[in-house]
Every structure is written in structure tokens, then in C-alpha cells.
Amino acid sequence: MRALISVYDKTGLVPFARGLVELTFELVASGGTAGALEEAGLAVTRVEDVTGFPEMLEGRVKTLHPRIHTAILARHDVANDLASLEEHGIAPIDLVCVSLYPFERAADQPDGADEDVVEMIDVGGPSLLRAAAKNHAYVTVVCRPEDYGEVLGELRDGGSTSLETRRRLAATAFAASAAYEAAISAWFQRDEPFPETRSLALDRTLELSYGENPHQRAAYYAERGRRTHLLSRVEQLRGKPLSFNNLNDLSAARLLVREFDDPACVIVKHANPCGVGVSETIEDAYARALAADPVSAYGGVVVVNRAVSAALGEALADQFVEVLFAPGYDEQAMEALARKTSMRVLNDTERRALTDAEPDYRRVLGGLLVQDRDWEIDERDGMELMCGQVSDEQWADLLFAWRVVKHVTSNAIVVARGGQTIGIGAGQMSRVDAVRIALEKARELGHELEGAVLASDAFFPFADGAQLALDAGVAAFAQPGGSKRDAEVLEAVSAAGAAMVFTHRRHFRH
DSSP states (O other), rough: OOEEEEESSOEEETHHHHHHTTTTEEEEEHHHHHHHHTTOOOOOOEHHHSSSSSTTTTTBBSSOSSSHHHHHHHOOOHHHHHHHHHHHHHHOOOOEEEEEEOOHHHHHEEEEEEEHHHOOOOOOHHHHHHHHHTTTOOEEEEEOGGGHHHHHHHHHHHHOOOOOHHHOOOOHHHHHHHHHHHHHHHHTTTTTOSSSOOOOOOOEEEEOOOSSSSSSSEEEEEEETSSSSSSTEEEEEEESSSOHHHHHHHHHHHHTTTTTTSSSSEEEETEEEEEEOOOOOOOOOHHHHHHOOHHHHHEEEESSSSSSSHHHHHHHHHHHHEEEEOBBHHHHHHHHHHTTOEEEEEEEEEEOOOOOOOOOEETTTTTEEEEOOOOOOOOTTTTEEEEEEHHHHHHHHHHHHHHTTTTTTSSOEEEEESSSSEEEEEEEESSHHHHHHHHHHHEEEEEEEOTTTEESOOOOSHHHHHHHHHHHHEEEEOOOOOTTTTHHHHHHHHHOEEEEEEOOOOOOOO
């Protein structure tokens, strides 16, 4: 039996190759792989001795030869294939072990020259993998060091690998080749936001306890090549395994909390914020977020942008929290949180913002919708005061509410006061219903509406929604404007002595 080995990653190479030799495999290897095996004292037949041609073009051409690919692709029970092998004196190759050039690592270097990155595009390696995987009925293909032990074990136990194993390893090889090509394609298209063909490679990062509902299976996949993703540099310190809904809510909360530089807390339920608070301390920010809607916060995902202190840990331990995410915990906080054995406590060890360059993907039937993320933070500049007067405190609250509303499912209304959401209307088909729900939530929880502000993710199509808020005491509004009835809306606001700001930007979220 013969094994062809050509690996960039030498992890576990020598023990694997020695195990093959003990099983009477002849080793065929190229370049640096052959050198590493020979240095370990193993007998190696070099690829050029099989092909009769030396490595060419400074190593660009090594294994691309009929004597190599015929040996891999020959079907062992097809008479014509066997006759071709015999006619040309070619011995079959029974196992192919390949790891590819680290293209992604080279492409990730911020100061790497294009020509250096291009040299890391492996040509022969993917060809070997694809050939061996195609012929998996007869050939074992290995492309990961973590599979070495299993392959050796099967060979020792039965003299060969099973068809089931070879088929699974072939799937792994094709996936590795596909991901490799996707990374190369993405690098060449890096300056094109919407290329004609978009290839994504995703790696399973976590098997989840269940999906959106307990009868649905689920896993979390991270997009390959992203320096940061939802769980990158995140350590689970304690608690139950994460579920699909946990991660969906965590994503929503992390995207919202990044809007704030001041100490901030976001509490999310079913992918919508139910309470958001900012303050001078993280303890007060949490208190504000919880008080915004303590009923809805029950069983929510809590994300804070400061380390959890002993005092905050005690406060959190008094609540039912599904997931807690923070950039650090002090020892006393962890002692307090230990009382909540099921709470999933996540530590952000990286402590840096999510990348701004990420597209927004939405799964639809049979495909994806792709758009730029709605990342931009809308500051006071660019907003236009259309009527009334706005105090500094109201401006702060308007900007706060405007940042929050773009993270609420449309139609979306956020009522805020003093750095705290006091009423949120989410996901309504009618904007006036979204206003009504936000106001009702505020009243139910005893929040003071007189002098509060309101942000709407899109324009008021009629004056009725604004009028409901005016009647409740709302003093200032932020909305995109652009309705045919803007004049009617402004007239109602002005008549009530309130203020309205046009942002000239919409924040739909579906």
C-alpha cells in the first residue's frame, strides 16, 4: 500500500507517518514534507522519483502529474483502470494526506504584499484532496491532524478504513477545499461589496442545546475569515449550554450596547430590547434598564459594557437572567452569581467592538438578502429641528432613543427619559399601534411621560400617532420625516408646544 503525504501543517505528522510505516505503507512525499519525514528517520519515496520530473517553478508544480493523479483516481475494480496502471507501471495510491497552504493567515496580515498572498494559493493540494475524495470508494483522504488517530486505529483493527469513514473523510476534504476557495474568492473581491457571486465558508463553532423550539436541532456557525464574531474571545464561565434563542438575543443586545460609550446596560427578550439604561456607573445603568420594564426583563439576556462589580453581581443574582455578558467580573461578583446555577455567564475576554465591515445577511426561501449593516451612529449633526425648542437634556434623550430605536423590530417606537427607555412598541403593522403600546407600557410601570421624548424608526404617515404621544405629555420627537403629511404632523406638534426633529434617515429593522 502507498500513502501520499504533502502537508504544510506538520502537527502530528511524524507519529502518523510512523504508524503508516508500521502498517507496511510506502510513504511518498514532496518537498518539505519529505524532508521532515527523512529527518525523523523514515524511508520516503520522493514525488519526483515517482513522476520522473523534478519540482518546477520554485515549487509551484510538484504533484500535478498523471503518474500521481492516475494512481489516486484509478478504480480498483474496473478492468480498464487496472490495465492502464499496469501498462504504465503505476502503483495505486491508497491514502492521501494533505494540508493546504495557510492562505487565510497570509491574507489576514495587514501589511502583507499582494504577491506574497498570491503565493499562498495552493494549487496542487486542493487537486490532491479532490481527486482522493472523488475516489473515496478506494482511497482514504485525510486533511486534518485530528483525524490521524481514527484512521490509524481503523487500519490497525481491520487492515483498512471502512467505506463509511472514507465517505465522511471525503466530505471533510471537499468542505475544506470549498472553504479554501471561498476565502480566496473573498480576498480577490474584498473591494466589491456586492460581487456577482458570493461564496461563504462557515465553521461550526458550537452545538446548541436546541433550536428556536425544543424539537428543532441547532448549531452556531461562524463565518470564516471574520476576526470577530458573536462568540469570538468569549468564555462561558458557568451555567447551562447556550441555545439558539440565547445567541439570537445576545447578538441583538451586543449590537445595541455598542452604540454607547458611557456605562450602559441592555436587556433583550425575543431579539428586542425591553430595557436600556445609560448612566455614570454600570450599577445605575443596570438599575435603569431593569426598571424600564422589569416584567419583560424576567428571563432576558443582559449585556453590560463595563466589568461586573460585587454590587452589580448581587443585583443580578436577585433576578432571573438567562444570559449575562460582560467584559470581566470581579471575584465577589462571581461568588454572588454562583447562586444562579443555570445562568449562562459569558466573559468577553477580547473587550473590543464588533467589526464595522460586516454585511447583514438575512435568510429567505432559497437564498440570502445581503445589505450593509445599519452601523452608523447618528449624532446631532445632520438632524434638523423642525419646530419647538429642545433643551440639552432632551437632545441627549433624543439621541439615546434614536440609537435604541434602530435595534427594535419595525414598526418601532421608543419613549425615553433621563437615559432610560420607559416604553417600547415593537413589531407592529401600524405605527399608531406601536405608539399606543409604548405609551401603555410606560403608564403600566408608573413612568413619568410628561417631558419624555419619543423616537420613531420611520416617518409618521398621519398625525394620529404623534397626537397620542402629545396627549400623554411627550415633549420632543425624533423621526426621519418624508411623509406627504409632514406638515400636518408638525402642525399638531407645534400646536401642543412640543418639538420635533427630522433625522432624514430611516431605521427599519425586520
